[in-house]
Amino acid sequence: MTLGARWTSLLLVGLGSTALLTACSDQPLEPVIEAAASGSTVQPPSNAKVAAPSPSQIDISWQVNSSNEAGFEVWVALTAQGTYSLWITTAPNVTAKSFTGQNPGQEYCAKVRAFTALGQSGKVRAYSAFSTSACATTPIPAGPSKIAARPLSSSYVEITWSNDIGFAVSNFRVERSTDQGATWATLVKTDPYTTRTVDFGVAAEHPQLCYRVIAIMSFGESTPSKVACTTPPSGPTNLTATGVAGPAIALAWTDNSAVEDAYQVLRAPDQVTFTVVATLPANSTSYRDAGGSPDTRYWYQVRATKDSGFSDASNTANAVAATQPPAAPTGVDAYPGGSTAVVVIWAEPSTNEDGFRIERSTDGQATWVVAVRADASQTGFTDGDRASEQPVCYRVIAFNGLGDSPPSNVDCTTPPAAPSDLVATTVAGNEIDLTWTDHSAFEDGYEVDRVDCYYDDYNGYYCYDTPLATLEANVTSYRDQGLPTGVFVTYEVVALKDNGRSDPSNQAGASSDLPPPAPSNLTATAASAGQIDLAWTNTSTTPEYIAIERCDGGMGTCADPAAAWTFVAWTDLDATTFSDTGLLAGATYTYRVLACTPGGGACSDPSNLASASTP
Incomplete structure (x- = not known):
């Protein structure tokens, strides 16, 4: 084997094994390539095991079978058939290693081998065979904990949870089931910092709404959280409050829910700051509150509770825990609010009434009937469906749980019949004459109003009345003088009675100018x-x-009073010619013109008719 001038190879024999040492001449004692022993000098470990005690940790253990090892190498792959790589080298006699920071839901496989040191430097290693490999998969992280669902009203549900996954969360997915967990649908996906959401628009008394939360991470999803279920209860209605002996306040309401856990009674001294003063069993419909101060007004609401949440609140009712009946109302005033309605107002000198009873008499105060019951905050009432020209009297009685006040003063009025047949006629000198028919035998006088109408994008089309004159009873005409040139004025007239008024007459209008010829x-x-x-x-x-103005057709067709005329254009002031363009070829058209004063004033009768046919 040729390695080059600076490299030396040596075959070691006779140490109970054979090893190949390859070294560099610059560092003769530092081997660059280590080769496994060709004999067995160290026994391989056995019984290798891999455990995954948490989503981010694996524990690897093995049994030591030798007494001369210099250490162990732990090799790991991400699947049993994957490529193994060296993760760690241990000291001798070590039998286990733990690795944290691993990915959840990942399979990890490990095998271990022992090694011993050879040669003077101890840099040459002889390796045992590998142990049998073992595998384990890290578990998926559990979903968020402390999930809870509770109603915030009869149509809202609040869902909360804790972000205690232990891994970096990208999002939370909140899922809802309306069939007791058989199927799930995504309600919302939140950011990683949100641990609360609200399900809007749910139905009260729904059999059951269930929720769960799943954490989404870079490597996958957690298991679903535990399931939290709730049912928004219907709110109670028809709450009444009545002062009773004690002193105390008796409350009653309608129970509209079949799923509530309890009822809460809330009390406020100022219609705003409600606090819970009692929690009652499910199906309760009444409560007696003796915890307030005597002769003090309190406002109440009631709500159903469910799963630490609550329904819509009932209506608000108020009462006083009175120690005596209230004083009589004063200053009763009745006046017409139209030709078939009467407005009744009064003053309340006491503060301990539960309400007012407004009584009506149509037979000269011989008998009285209840027109309406008003709550303690009211000091006025409109009595509709009255007959015009019929006298009617009113009185007001305050009441509480201890009895009635004396009756108030009596006040009577008669809704006057409305005038009709209003006509507006222009006369010379920028004046308009008004005439109408008087239908009332009880009016105190008449009021002439000018009606002004406007349009804007915010209010739309709207009108308001400006009083022009107040006239004596039985008057049936009026002249509006000093009008500016070129205006069109609209009028209506009402009959007056006891500082009230009838329905208005019809509206009538006229120009301030006589029409030109x-x-x-x-x-x-x-x-x-x-x-x-x-x-x-x-x-x-x-x-x-x-x-x-133009009519499509000839003189014969357009002379008919029922002919259809179309406005074409306005000319410049005092013009005597006009060209009508954009017409159809071979068609006959008939025209007429009208003279009108500037500023939207009166227009003349039409001119003579003239026809022409385009070629």
């Missing part, structure tokens, strides 16, 4: 296959715009 001598001449030229005479002495 109609243009005359209109002619139409075909100028080309697509154009007809018009000419006319202005007969007005004031500036005016001309509105051009």
Whole structure:
């Protein structure tokens, strides 16, 4: 074997084995190539085992069968048939090694051989045969722990978990099952820092909603977490609160859930800061709260609980744990809110009422019936479906759990019938005359309103009324004077009674200007296959715009009062000619023109008709 001038080879014999030493002349005692012994000088280890106690660790052990080994080599492959590579060299008498930082879900196979040192330097090794290989697979990491699912309302579920995988997580995948775990679907995929999500829009009382979480890592996925299930309960409804003797407040509600664990009663002194004051068994529908201060108003809500979560809250109800009946309301005022409605308002001098009872009389206060019951926060009520022209009286009584207050003062009113047949007529001098029909025998007077309408992108189309005049009862006309030139004004009229008002009349409008005289001598001449030229005479002495209108057809067709006319264009001020272009060839068209005052004012009657046919 030729190695070159600087290399020397030596065959060693007679040491119980034969070894080939190859060395470099620069370092004669440092072998560069080590060769296995050709005889058996060290016994191979046996009973090699590989264990994977965690997703990131493998333990390799073996049995030592020799007493003269210098150490052991542990060779590892990623499959039983894979390529083995040296992982570590140990000291003699070592029987096990552990390796951490391994990949989960990976098979690891190991075999071990012993070696002994030869020669003066001990740099030459004689190797035993390899042990039988052994394999083990690191387990997949367990899914996130501490998973919990709880309702946040009757239609939301909160899912939480802990990020304790022990490996770098890329994402968490939250899965939901609606069939008790038979099938699973992805609800959401979160970032690695999120350990909470909310399932929106679920159905209350769903038989069961189950959730699990899977961690996604660079090398694969964890096993699914444990499963957490819940059912959002339906919220209670129809909560009422009534002050009762004690003093205390009696609560009652409707139980709408079949899955709740319990009910929570919440109380607030200010309609905002609710705190739990009682937890009641499932199916509860009432509670008596004696824990508040006497003669103090409290607001209440009730909610069903489930799996440490809760349903939608009930409506809010309030009451006072009163020690005496409330004082009588004062300042009752009744006035028409239209021709068939009455508005009733009052003042509350006491603070311990549970509500108000508004009573109505239509027979001169001989008898009273309840019109409505209002809660303690109300100081007004609109009584609809009243008959116009019919007197009606009202009184208000406050109540709590200890009884009624005395009745308030009585106030009466009569909803007046609405005026009708409103007509607006332009007269000379920029004035408009209004007339209407009076239908009421009870009105205190009439109010004339101007109606202004607008449009914008935010509000859309809207109108509001501006009062122009207040007139005495039975008046049926009014003249609006001093109007600017060229405006169109819309009006309505209402009857007044006891600081209230009837329904409005119909609306009527007119221009502030008398219409100009109609243009005359209109002619139409075909100028080309697509154009007809018009000419006319202005007969007005004031500036005016001309509105051009066209009818498809000849004079006979378009003279019919039912003929369809199309607006074509406005001319410049005081124009006497116009060219209508873009017409069809071989078609007959009829025209008329109208003179209109500037600013959207009045328009004249139409001119004479003129026809022409394009060639």
